[in-house]
Amino acid sequence: MAEKTPSRAVTIKDVAAAANVSRATAARALNSYGYVGEAAALRVAEAAARLGYRGNRVAQALRQGQMPIVGFVPGDIQNPFFAHIAHDIDFELRRSRHSLLIASSEEDLKQEQELLDSLCALNVRGLIVAPASAVGNDHLIRIAEEGMPLVLIDRAVTGVPCDVISVDNDNGAYEAVSYLIGNGHQRIGVIHDDSRIVTAQERLTGYRRALTDSGLAVEPRLMAVSQSTVEHAIDATIRLFSQPNRPTALFTLDSLMTTGALLALRSMGLSVPQDISLVGFDDFDLATFTDPQITVVSQPVGQIGPLAVRMMLDRIAGDDSAPRHTRFPTRLIVRGSVSRLTERSKTHP
Template identity: 35%
Template sequence: MKDVARLAQVSLATVSAVLSGSAYVSPELTTRVKKAVAALGYAPNTVASSLKKGATRIIGLVVPDVTNPFFTELVHSVQKRAREQGYAVLLCDSERDIEQERSYLKMLRAHLATGTIICAAGPDASYKDLHNDVGIMPIVTVDHIIRADDYDSVVLDNVAASRMIMQHIIGLGHTRVAIIAGQQHLVPGRDRLAGFAEALRGAGLDVVPEFVRHGAFNGNDAFDCAHALLALPERPSAIFATNNQMLIGVMRAISESGLSCPRDVSVAAIDDFPWAAAFSPALTTVRQPVDAMAEAAFNLLLERINGTNTAPKHLVFAPELVIRQSCVAPPAPSGLALAAQKAAAKPTARRAKSAGKAQLSDA
């Protein structure tokens, strides 16, 4: 900076004011400084400036799996907003490892990040000492809520998302519906399973324990779960995968089992993704408004960075059902299967009639 000041024949304060825009400088002096900067190829030392101010124009973004299309879109949307506001994004992929996640948060704090958006991967208990890792750095959570009394959050209405897709499946005539759920220590895992059960009960159907499997929100586990479901003596007529990566695992299991979707098994999932419509069949999904969620999270973070000190805000976004071709009415039972169903129903009907008489006499 001294060389710039010498060449432009101005003071260090004038050079600083021109480069930072912190004070008015006459057009003539501004031109001289800019010409000197160009001639010398000078670049401001942003690290030194950040150390002096105690802050940077960097925000952190911690996601559990950057290969998941949901998080890929979230990263793109956050980066777009950050760029528009003059911020850079430091992206960290925790790979669903809680210790790695903590390490990233400490690193972001040490590098004076002005705030961080985090898609947490751990159970609630993992974050009881979060303030020790992040200090006063503002935090906004997306997808999973942690420390609701302390930090803002942006999430999908996951119960409504499951209920929406299950009502569609049940409305087609399915009564044997399986779910491949995510981890129950995460809000999406818990709430999506709750919405599944709620929709079944609302239709007068029971939750069949062997139709509830846990795929940990990844394709390989979902493949194993779906393969086991399809091998049952009486397999489900529809499978609900609770995220996009598990949907891929389900489709692979159906194919490798020699079955066809939707002829033999209907499939639907939460999380739309760019190539869902390009599958054969095109996949029925529930879409999350990822761009709107990213914008809301970034705006909440900006409010905290700028000193807003209100109670934490919790924003919940509505899902959207996208009906394509992977869900159809269940196949009609064969002649033998239909006869077996009728035979099984007769004793039930007799027991129901006897129970009715007993209740009447007791009254």
């Protein structure tokens, strides 16, 4: 006698075909999110009952808000800054019996909007977000006004009524560039991300302000645009230092750019700090493994994740007080990557 073949589990695709609707419509009807017309919803329910469809209980619990899950949308999870924060958020949430869903926006505003819509459809308990842009944040305003607990980290944006944790990027960059100026540097290059990201804008503002306050011109030829990746920073550094009368010092706006700059300078046969002085924004492991060690603007990264979770859990517990804004100061850590220029070296790079 032939062995009986086990019956295949009924899927949403099967239910959709039997009800003559799209899979998306069937999913909305079965999981109770989004709009579905009354007639279509009835056909889906009848088809599911007839076929013996058993839904994904975990997905249903998510959508009904029965599972303690918080969503985190960083700019780029490959950036050590966000990787550190993600680790801390996960650790703190698990202590309170919550779980974490992470989805990187890759610094793309449209992708951020789509990810947040998906997380809201899953009915997560709250959202922690590093906004990809200083503008176009209607989706964040809507999420906050609808009552979803929302904490913005790293980047404060105007008009979103929620808790915010940021860093004093402007003054951190100002202190770094002023330190270079104090060591005799006047041709100070910068590698920056010419984007809508708030942190990049604030750090570039600090760079410009330090030059202006010292009576130095802000020269476009000393400013190289790079995406926040090692590869792009390598290309930007080579462009910057291949020109005549090159900079004597370089300021980079994040750790990935600093890494790229170091690799590029080495490939060009330029030594730090003998040929080029270097200061980077954001401390990172490589900064202390190099010889010399790199002078950096340090952020209190270890405090951001735990504070974000505390704020989030307060809101989940029902705290409806006014939005809170915590802005951490930065700290310039002086190491060995900056040399003092003599009058001769100022004119003979």
